[in-house]
Amino acid sequence: MGISARELAAVPGKRGRRDPVAILAAQDVARLADLVPVRHERMSATPFTFYRGAAAVMAADLASTPNSGIITQLCGDAHLSNFGLFLSPERQMVFDLNDFDETHPGPFEWDVKRLAASMVVAAQGNGADNESARRMARRAARAYRRTMITSAAKSALECWYDHIDTDEVLAEVGGRLDTAASERIRKLLEKSRHRNSDQALSKLCVIDRTGVHIKSDPPLLIPGTQVFPNAGPEELQAQFQKRFAAYRKTLSPYLRTLIDQYELIEVARKVVGVGSVGTRCWIALFAGRDNMDPLFLQMKEAVESVLAPYVDSPEWANQGHRVVHGQQLMQASSDVLLGWMRAPAFTSDMDGTALTLAGKTDFYIRQLRDGKGSAVIEGMPDDQLARYGELCGKVLAQAHARTDARVPIADCVDRLGKKFDRAIADWSLDYARINLKDHARLVGAIAAGSLSSAPLES
Known part of the structure; x- marks a missing residue:
């Protein structure tokens, strides 16, 4: 039967959950001691910066909940800020995933959940209410589902070469935003082209x-x-x-x-x-x-x-x-x-x-720089953030579709239909609450002196 929508929406319970601060502290042991306080400072700034730095915390949480069993190559850290613009070898600007430190095989939905939950955390940080933030996560999941279903009908080579270029980004986003937002995107594209x-x-x-x-x-x-x-x-x-x-x-x-x-x-x-x-x-x-x-x-x-x-x-x-x-x-x-x-x-x-x-x-x-640029998530208007999340969902599906797991993934999300989108959105809203509490625990540990912290600048 495969995973159910209810199982897909299950978040980790309090009982038996690993201490998030302890997970971060364990990572610190192998890091440069003089920079560990800088890491804590950056992560403590907002719930979104905490989320960005807490991939290990989320990995432990994902592993404690039901999964689809459909394994593909994962980005491993597919949050909103790890998508962006860069120049291809052909010197064309493309929009794609751009951070792969945690890449590893795993259940396909782990990447989707990492992306969708980042939508909720970012939206709430920008002032969106719970329902608006949940809606954005659902739209990102829907974009992933639709793109993945479409990929199943394509050849392996077609999937391999699928991509989103900047003209498509501007065409899809610009037409749905006000003039000022479109101009911001144009400036980002122009800035990226010169980041060499x-x-x-x-x-x-x-x-x-x-x-x-x-x-x-x-x-x-x-x-x-x-x-x-x-x-x-x-x-x-x-x-x-x-x-x-x-x-x-x-x-x-x-x-x-x-x-x-x-x-x-x-x-x-x-x-x-x-x-x-x-x-x-x-x-x-x-x-x-x-x-x-x-x-x-x-x-x-x-x-x-x-x-x-x-x-x-x-x-x-x-x-x-x-x-x-x-x-x-x-x-x-x-x-x-x-x-x-x-x-x-x-x-x-x-x-x-x-x-x-x-x-x-x-x-x-x-x-170091090859036309790289990313959108500034903080302060992004709701409509623009929602559309940006849809683009990220589409790109993530294209990335998963380059593997031989694309047909099983497509079958899974097609079987669940809109229930897939709702389950991912529900999970994201619930996990954003967990992330908020985890961020508060980090801030508390710093205030208590059990974790060191240092300003970003000397």
């Missing part, structure tokens, strides 16, 4: 008599020579050159020809996102011919997905490879410079000692 390495150079770097250098803006951005002031610049450069040489081996031969035209100039530690704060993330500035033609790559730590403890799947030899695999499978058009590597971890990032290495850390590498 040249733009990153002007924002992240300074130029002096000795050349181009990455800015120092601690704790959010710190050049490597300041992270390790007592280590020789040559030693630091050599260590990162080894890392990028290992990354190079994961690229196709024709892309090695491309990357070989660039020389590593400088690296810096960068704080990114909300949930990722405290993981090891570096950006690297490369330059091409005549010390021009800048290229920024991001080297981001990849740890086990928050979904891994709850779903059986083949083990990955490298967690960075897992992220790249999920991104290449689910995106309509992925960054051509995606790669991965494993390297010894620096045992201390901020004490100023010479470089010492211990253990191994997995990383994935991508371009």
Whole structure:
């Protein structure tokens, strides 16, 4: 018979539910100690920022409730802010999922619930009442269901190439919004088209008599020579050159020809996102011919997905490879410079000692900016947020439809029909209440001093 609508709407009960603050604290253990307070500060700002950073909390909750048993590749963290615009290798602007740190096989509805609940949390944060927020979640679920049913009638190749480009975004959203909203979207598209390495150079770097250098803006951005002031610049450069040489081996031969035209100039530690704060993330500035033609790559730590403890799947030899695999499978058009590597971890990032290495850390590498841009969810008008959620639901269905699970998923949502939309909406409204209480517990733990917190800026 498959999962029922009632089972689909079931949220975790209080009894036996894991302590959300304890889950976050367990994640903190493996993170950079000086950045953990920044993570707590960002997550405590609003219920929505808490939700963004609490993927591990939600994974535990999802695993404790009934599921469809239909397994597909999941984004793993498909909330509203993890959809956005970026340039395809053909230099066309596309709208798609754009964050895959938690990608992992799992029941298809876990991604749908993560998206729909983010609709409710965001809408309530913007002042919407419960019924309006629930309606938005239902519309996102409906868009997912309809797109998935349509995909079942398509060929595998058609599903593989399905995508939403910016003209479609503007056509679908602009016609339903006021002029000011349409103009905001146009400005976002224009801004995204210029978010490349040249733009990153002007924002992240300074130029002096000795050349181009990455800015120092601690704790959010710190050049490597300041992270390790007592280590020789040559030693630091050599260590990162080894890392990028290992990354190079994961690229196709024709892309090695491309990357070989660039020389590593400088690296810096960068704080990114909300949930990722405290993981090891570096950006690297490369330059091409005549010390021009800048290229920024991001080297981001990849740890086990928050979904891994709850779903059986083949083990990955490298967690960075897992992220790249999920991104290449689910995106309509992925960054051509995606790669991965494993390297010894620096045992201390901020004490100023010479470089010492211990253990191994997995990383994935991508371009830092390649036309990337996302909508500002906070303050978005209800109608615009609802339509944006529908677009995200459609994109999520297209991503799931690139796998061989598309027919079983389509059969499931088609059988449930509108009950699927209502069940997801009911679940989202109930889970938003849980999230609100979890956020309050985090704020309380910070106030009590059991969790540290630090401002975003020094």
